[in-house]
Amino acid sequence: MAILVSKDTRVVIQGITGKAARFHLPLMQAYGTQIVAGVTPGRGGDTVDGVAVFDSVGSAVANTGCNVSLIFVPAPFAADAILEAADGGVDLVVCLTEGIPVLDMLRVKRILAQKDTRLLGPNTPGILAPGPRVKVGILPDMVFTPGPIGVISRSGTLTYEAVAQLTELGLGQSAAMGIGGDPIIGYNFIELLAEFEADPETEGIVLIGEIGGNQEELAAEYIKKHVTKPVTAFIAGKTAPKSRRMGHAGAVITGGKGTAKDKIAALEAAGIAVAPTPADIGRTMKEAMK
Amino acid sequence: MAILVSKDTRVVIQGITGKAARFHLPLMQAYGTQIVAGVTPGRGGDTVDGVAVFDSVGSAVANTGCNVSLIFVPAPFAADAILEAADGGVDLVVCLTEGIPVLDMLRVKRILAQKDTRLLGPNTPGILAPGPRVKVGILPDMVFTPGPIGVISRSGTLTYEAVAQLTELGLGQSAAMGIGGDPIIGYNFIELLAEFEADPETEGIVLIGEIGGNQEELAAEYIKKHVTKPVTAFIAGKTAPKSRRMGHAGAVITGGKGTAKDKIAALEAAGIAVAPTPADIGRTMKEAMK
Amino acid sequence: MKIHEYQAKALFRQFGVPVAKSYVVEDPDELGPVGNDLTPGVWVVKAQVHAGGRGKGSVQVDGKVVGKGVQVAPNPKVALDIADSILGGTLHTIQTGDRGKPVSRVLIEQGVDIESEFYLALIVDREHAGISIMASTEGGMEIEEVARTQPEKIHTFTVNPLIGYRSHIGRDLGVEMGLRPDLLVPFSAIVKKLYALFMEKDCSLIEVNPLVVTKQGQWLALDAKVTFDDNALYRNPDLIQLQDLSQEEPSEVEAAEARLSYVSLDGNIGCLVNGAGLAMATMDIIKELGGDPANFLDIGGTATTDNVARSFEIMLKDKVDGIFVNVFGGIVRCDVVARGLVEALGQVKLEIPLVVRLEGNQRDAGLKLLEDSGLPIITAKDMRDGARLIVEACKKPGKGN
């Protein structure tokens, strides 16, 4: 069944007439994803690769019953696009857009907290579920294969890396997704861990974190208490210099120091196997599954 | 027990050093109300009529355990004062201030919807419960007497009128309150009807409405379905000329025409006795109680 | 607070909402210079008054009808002639009342080729606690009429003021109205700008009827009605200068200056009351008992001796056969009201019956003040008693009614 998406997933692409969307649309279609609508304001009535274009998500939902929106809209308009999708009534919004102003996302986050629509991203590569062959995003599907492993990651390319290793070792995936690399995001580690824990087709979970913030520490605590399936992790940035980007006031707010060392310690203290190098993610998961 | 207030009501007055507050504070104290704190920013440490002044509602709550706030703050600052009371953690805010900009109140209304604090008013005379001798507001307490009638009104002075008639006829009150005359208010008729219906000490309810809006029609519907206690009503403005204030677009939004005739018809259709003149409110209630 | 169409359109321009080219003329002497600027073609001349129904209403000059309040001129010359003819006249429409409204300014606006007309309004929505945006294809019609006969043609979205406007709101309304796709984005842009105007200037209503699409595919606000929240004028001081008091009832203006609420009616009994609800109820009971109120003046919740006296003076100016003062003191103190009455009656001789009913806060002190004054005031024991006394007093032979 995967999580977040299923064979009943009907996708609308916001910003369907843009360059990146036009490139990835046929790739998603070829993989098997039902792309049932697109939205570009002022272009209602057009079609792109056989997909009907509407002027708003509201009319796309009314006419096609789409339930997941994939956003390719440029950053200045992306926050508005997320809210449009929520008002339009889709269940899930996957926002690929990079570089959305953080104040826009703070508002979006607060508004979505009062709505039923969930958000994956922004700045995520999306989600891919090999079983039902649903890809909502830009993940390279050739490295995926169906199976029992759920993959959750803060990084796009490291997700692909992990999936390629899993596939290589004969461990297929129930679903894999990036939570997005931005400061303010929708789904977080804990919420997705809960989804995978509840998913009968998932038997093990790979968690890929990185330095900064305290999400990994919170996830470790959550896993210890609530996750019965084997979890393995990798934390990128073990050898990174102390980031010059994170100000002091920021560090105080976050509480934690956000170092890889702290995160790895927290995960290991929660009984989670942590891969020593990014090339060992698949192997570590395989061992944990025994 | 009354509703909204009780013998455990501990009042903080926001704007306690203002003229109107200073006039009404001793009247409330004399009636028996526990006024435990006042707030005037920059005046923390002062006292007014024996009441300690704090710099914020938060510090008043922390130091005195006050649970109801009464607002006497001037209109430009009143919306902020309501939000301060809510953030400070009181259960009920009674806002007397008249003339708060409507856009401020729209925001307040939306914000309070997400909080536990309830609002009576603004532009209300407040609430008075003769049993526990609690007066939070400016109602003339000399016309009140304890008893089984709950009074809910859109108008301040008509509330006093109705209460005086009830008292004259030997019908005491469990509590009486104005919901406030502004376009955007906190507690509405229905919510207070529900409170009185649930209150064991209330045996009958007087509802005083006026022309405009559709609250009386909604109340009529609610009473028919959910209120078992006898209700009598009066609608002011039966002979008023068609209001020049309500624009056409406004009438379309409201749906109803807001005339007294429509309101009286709706109430009577719900089996509610409507007083023919404002001088008959007490008598009509008395008959309904038989 | 209401403003004129030309003022509303100036605000529209300031916020980027497209309007047609136009000139405001206040003085016939300005018509010459303006005439030099008018390009050939159709121009529309519109009387600037605070009332609807201008197109059907007629302008009178010295009691003679000189034309309608909105007239289409085939060329600039005719436009200037029309403007000249109606300037200084009085416009009578179904909304102006018998007195009409002075035409102190006209707007001369370039005619446009209309392809289709729409209705668009933004309004404070009490019930949903938001700003409701209403749009309809039935532009140019009375919106209440549309609501009654074709409610499905009114499309509404209530904006949560904490979230604000989002571009899809206008697009969705446009889709519901069946707009062509190429008109959707510019339509939404107009709604967005009007929303910004609404919030920034604390409006209570913005109505554009009609909002048109020209044959050239351009959106234009052909009419513009904007009203502001009086309670928020303190933070929009620039708007106060837009007020045109010559368009209001003089006694209402005077009352408003004293922070009183005054409503003029058709009867002969003046009512001075505290609180809008009690004021209406007082009117109701007077009518019930066979009397007829001339007005009601609500002294509000913060009356001082001074403005009670002022109220009383305003009331006396409005020709009445008797006055009923009905006060139930809560925040208002009866002694303050009594002192105000006594003060006012020190200035003018009272030649008509005055019935006073005081109850509530400081009633006894108030009644004593009246008694001690020795003035010929009839005191009432309650509301019905007071209403009965004034109705009877005003029916005496020698008095009107």
Add this chain to the structure above:
Amino acid sequence: MKIHEYQAKALFRQFGVPVAKSYVVEDPDELGPVGNDLTPGVWVVKAQVHAGGRGKGSVQVDGKVVGKGVQVAPNPKVALDIADSILGGTLHTIQTGDRGKPVSRVLIEQGVDIESEFYLALIVDREHAGISIMASTEGGMEIEEVARTQPEKIHTFTVNPLIGYRSHIGRDLGVEMGLRPDLLVPFSAIVKKLYALFMEKDCSLIEVNPLVVTKQGQWLALDAKVTFDDNALYRNPDLIQLQDLSQEEPSEVEAAEARLSYVSLDGNIGCLVNGAGLAMATMDIIKELGGDPANFLDIGGTATTDNVARSFEIMLKDKVDGIFVNVFGGIVRCDVVARGLVEALGQVKLEIPLVVRLEGNQRDAGLKLLEDSGLPIITAKDMRDGARLIVEACKKPGKGN
């Protein structure tokens, strides 16, 4: 984007936040005229650089230390002399790195009699999805130090951006800090203005350390640190001119211009990667295998042939002994990356080892392009293989490390 203290203070003034009187001097020739304006008394001279720790850091001119980055002068004359001595120098603090930062401007600010010092910061709070306001009585201290040793002295309120600032927030923080009642309202006013600045200019941080109360009872922001959200600069175009690129690493500036993310490190292996996570992981595995990265350059998710080529050029400028290209194509296409590499290598002769690992989107097309180019590129079958190859290549005799 970072700005200088004097620029932050100009914004403070614009938003009504009180700051001391001050003059910015860029050119020693301006010292004369400024000197005429300086009133008698204490003046503080502050080097304007994008780095903290200025008070303890030292300014060097031609390799010689001439004084600290912040100096107090007893009178205007001394202030002018200090300004003259440090202008054009290089400030070295614990935050500047070995190269130091150029002192192109100094701020000469009037000295004040400080009664007490506070810390105040506004920051985007990821965890609580709001703007957190942090206040502390421990002004003038390193806030991380306070957080570690006296966490109870840091008071925080997270503002919900949908609700915005309310006056009690500042008052409550003030009460928690134990401020005198008369200081609370002006303190809250400052917080309110800083919040307005934060929201209007899309800040990611505003830090005032110290915010002081003078002996005269006035609040003053004695220091000011403001950083902006780069992603929102498009809607604050006026801010872009505040950027001082001379304060940044040249290669990072060049990368930023090409919309690439570049981080300079201490080793000898250049890493060209797509995605921050993969970039860090690549660095990790290189270190794990005994190598030492010189930098990492993230070509991001929207790389074109042109900016891959550009990346490669930037990388070659930064002296490296070998380059590892590690790309897992998702939105980035491997063929685009390969074409960019081939293009860049058409311009310059490659004299160091280049290991390329391509995987994912259009991998085969990419690998074929590299093969067809005939260039001396070492292709790797996976990440570990690539890391191993580049680490070995960079250990060859004749190469450093």
